[in-house]
Amino acid sequence: MRIAIDAMGGDHAPYAVVEGAIAAAEEWPDTKIILVGDTAVIEPLLQGKKLSNIELRHASEVIEPDDEPVKAVRRKKDASMVVAGRMVKEQEADAMISAGNTGALMTIGTLVVGRIKGIERAALAQMFPTIDGAGVLVLDLGANVDASPEQLVQYAVLGSLYRSKFHGLTKPSVGLLNIGTEAMKGNELTKAAFPLLEQAPIHFVGNVESRDVLRKPCDVIVCDGFAGNIMLKSVEGAASVIMSELKKEFMRNFLTKLAAAIVKKGMLQMRKKMDYTEHGAAPLLGVSGLVLKGHGSSNSYAFKNAVRQARIAIQNDLVRSMSSEISNGSEM
Missing domain, CATH: 3.40.718.10 (Isopropylmalate Dehydrogenase)
Structure with missing residues (x-):
């Protein structure tokens, strides 16, 4: 399984994000963690650790906490959060995690990843x-x-x-x-x-x-x-x-x-x-891909637990099974 993490989102990014990613990668070697953001900033934080299941994906822009969500998503095409969302949409990642701007993540879930039909x-x-x-x-x-x-x-x-x-x-x-x-x-x-x-x-x-x-x-x-x-x-x-x-x-x-x-x-x-x-993180339910929102103040432990949540959701095929239930109109 592949999990993209917005390395630049959150009050303690990118330090807490990278620390949490390292802890998660060490505990779950079967999970590829893709850190999305400025690689020149992220790479030194890995402290020389060569973990085969951590990958870096460069993104040159960042959506700030006070950015207007819709404008930021449309104008900052290479923002770390947008790139992570696009990876989920294009099935390069099975899930994405971000502790950044909530409104922007909602916009990405809706406009980039897309909603489940009927929601x-x-x-x-x-x-x-x-x-x-x-x-x-x-x-x-x-x-x-x-x-x-x-x-x-x-x-x-x-x-x-x-x-x-x-x-x-x-x-x-x-x-x-x-x-x-x-x-x-x-x-x-x-x-x-x-x-x-x-x-x-x-x-x-x-x-x-x-x-x-x-x-x-x-x-x-x-x-x-x-x-x-x-x-x-x-x-x-x-x-x-x-x-x-x-x-x-x-x-x-x-x-x-x-x-x-x-x-x-x-x-x-x-x-x-x-x-x-x-x-760890709150899932954005109703979108056609697995998107999780971390608390703005998330520390490394929270990011590790967000990865744990994403793993469980992927293992349970959560989004596909929910989409199927909704499209079939099945009763609970």
């Missing part, structure tokens, strides 16, 4: 940690700020198929993110989407509130990208503050340090559950 918009889907350790898949997390009721139904189908194909769930339950559990709660979008979701070929369980997400009210939660991105960043921010404050309290005096030593193992397990680097 209007792709969606970013990510596993949220839950107290039972199983996790819940949430989409959309920001690929599209707005969505129509019909598009929320498509997200639900995509998310349900993903959990079925990727995680082996036989009948994934799907909930609609809302401000209350009653059927008529919410804004015009959620009120219009609710009856459509009831009729969709999924196991719809109704509305769910954001306060219950970490308790795993269902297997898949759908929402528009605006609400989803706010929820994602709220959870990340809350987790960061809580862990920071706990650390401060545990270091206050001898007795609290003793208490910290007693609960250290449990705290580390909880921290691991909430750590986005464990999940």
Whole structure:
């Protein structure tokens, strides 16, 4: 299998990208990793390591975080992210990973790689940690700020198929993110989407509130990208503050340090559950190739885990099987 990585995308690129790629290449020698970007910058970071399954592909341009997505993709034809997307489209790579500009990656997924037939918009889907350790898949997390009721139904189908194909769930339950559990709660979008979701070929369980997400009210939660991105960043921010404050309290005096030593193992397990680097990257569901979006702050461990995710998806023939299910209109 061949995985193209945008080596220039992300807050810690290219250093963290290359480190993660080296770790992944050493662990999975059967996987060819193609680092796409400025080879003059990337090559010295390999530190002379001659790994037969790491390949460099030169790209002379970079899409910056503040670039306007559509314009950047159209004007910067030789940007690392665009080149990686083109490799997936032309089947030179089985998957691509980038931690760069989200809007640009969405544009590449739509205009370069292309959507699955019957899907209007792709969606970013990510596993949220839950107290039972199983996790819940949430989409959309920001690929599209707005969505129509019909598009929320498509997200639900995509998310349900993903959990079925990727995680082996036989009948994934799907909930609609809302401000209350009653059927008529919410804004015009959620009120219009609710009856459509009831009729969709999924196991719809109704509305769910954001306060219950970490308790795993269902297997898949759908929402528009605006609400989803706010929820994602709220959870990340809350987790960061809580862990920071706990650390401060545990270091206050001898007795609290003793208490910290007693609960250290449990705290580390909880921290691991909430750590986005464990999940690696979020797949862009609905495009006709495997595209994964890493967190902008991804470190080398996150990039390695993104490769792990891509490998599993390729092994399960995820995109082809999802495309086949959607085109056949099969019920879940």
